[in-house]
Amino acid sequence: MSEEYATQVTEWQEAGFPDPPPAMNLRAEQTALWLADQVEQSIIDFGDQSERSKQSSSHVLGVSDIGGCREYVRRMILNDPFTDHPNAYALASFVGHAVGNYAEGALSKRWALEQVDTQLEVRIELPNGVTLRGHPDLVSSNMCVDFKTVDGLGVVRKGARAQHRWQVILYTAALILMGRLPPDALCALVYIDRSGKETKPHVEVWQYDAKALDEIVDWVDDVIYALAHGEETSRDKPREFCYAACPYVTACRGGDTDVTGLIDDEEQVLAVKTYLDAAGREKQAKRDRESAAAVLSGVNGSTGEHSVRWVNVPEQTIESFRRKEYQRLNITPIKSRKPPRERKQDGPGTGEPAGAGEASDG
Numbered sequence: 001m002s003e004e005y006a007t008q009v010t011e012w013q014e015a016g017f018p019d020p021p022p023a024m025n026l027r028a029e030q031t032a033l034w035l036a037d038q039v040e041q042s043i044i045d046f047g048d049q050s051e052r053s054k055q056s057s058s059h060v061l062g063v064s065d066i067g068g069c070r071e072y073v074r075r076m077i078l079n080d081p082f083t084d085h086p087n088a089y090a091l092a093s094f095v096g097h098a099v100g101n102y103a104e105g106a107l108s109k110r111w112a113l114e115q116v117d118t119q120l121e122v123r124i125e126l127p128n129g130v131t132l133r134g135h136p137d138l139v140s141s142n143m144c145v146d147f148k149t150v151d152g153l154g155v156v157r158k159g160a161r162a163q164h165r166w167q168v169i170l171y172t173a174a175l176i177l178m179g180r181l182p183p184d185a186l187c188a189l190v191y192i193d194r195s196g197k198e199t200k201p202h203v204e205v206w207q208y209d210a211k212a213l214d215e216i217v218d219w220v221d222d223v224i225y226a227l228a229h230g231e232e233t234s235r236d237k238p239r240e241f242c243y244a245a246c247p248y249v250t251a252c253r254g255g256d257t258d259v260t261g262l263i264d265d266e267e268q269v270l271a272v273k274t275y276l277d278a279a280g281r282e283k284q285a286k287r288d289r290e291s292a293a294a295v296l297s298g299v300n301g302s303t304g305e306h307s308v309r310w311v312n313v314p315e316q317t318i319e320s321f322r323r324k325e326y327q328r329l330n331i332t333p334i335k336s337r338k339p340p341r342e343r344k345q346d347g348p349g350t351g352e353p354a355g356a357g358e359a360s361d362g
Contacts, residue, residue, distance in 0.1 A: 067163030
């Protein structure tokens, strides 16, 4: 290590950064990997420093915890120490946080003529004595609005999750008790497609009804009962979600599984690893393909090596189901390596058959 680089490392560490930058003589690829790790860890750290994460770390129950998992809430009330630090959803949470902040700011600016509060702190004590704290995204003169980000709006159009509805109901109840909203206030959930494919959000609005609190209190009472009897209670989330997101997963789930029998055959164990490796590559390849197709949306022409055209695939009924009409991207090799000449653009709907050896996004 050169003296100059050693000085850089010392300055970097004294500034509070966790990792020194790579030496200047390292390859660009190594620097890129280091920078990717820095960005990834920064996003995880940002989430850890959010108000919601700090609240959870302090074992303070939040409004958003209700309707999630009863066993998680039971352990939170007992102040059980966390056993894990899962971060599978760190980026999704980061994007959701950013989109939510922008949406709050944009709507507040548009509604500038009326009283609007964002991230107002509220507290509510339920009849069973449990106190909850939270921060509704936006409060107008007669409505409590909470923003959610999801990948695609198809599922939420079938109805919001109870956990999301309860969150807004609890916020509204607290705001009514503190005199910020009238008794007939409106509750609103705004779902934004974080993939950007749909620009219009899906919105659900309903009038606040105090009777809705009964169902919420019953859910929390299940937790209170388990606490009183020294029992565990319902694990309300799928196992896969727990391992991806729950800080109690090792203590709560441990070796919990729904399969029996140990696979110890060397060839079979290798087959499992091979399958998972291939599935991971396939998943990444699909993401790359979709990303490339989005960049090429509406593009028709030639690169000199491949022709690119969008071909309209008409709706078709196959056996017992109907395949809807959609756009498919065809990328085919060009046999001749001669420079491409200008040609008439083929727009969507040409109906031309796909060529041999094509790659289709459909």
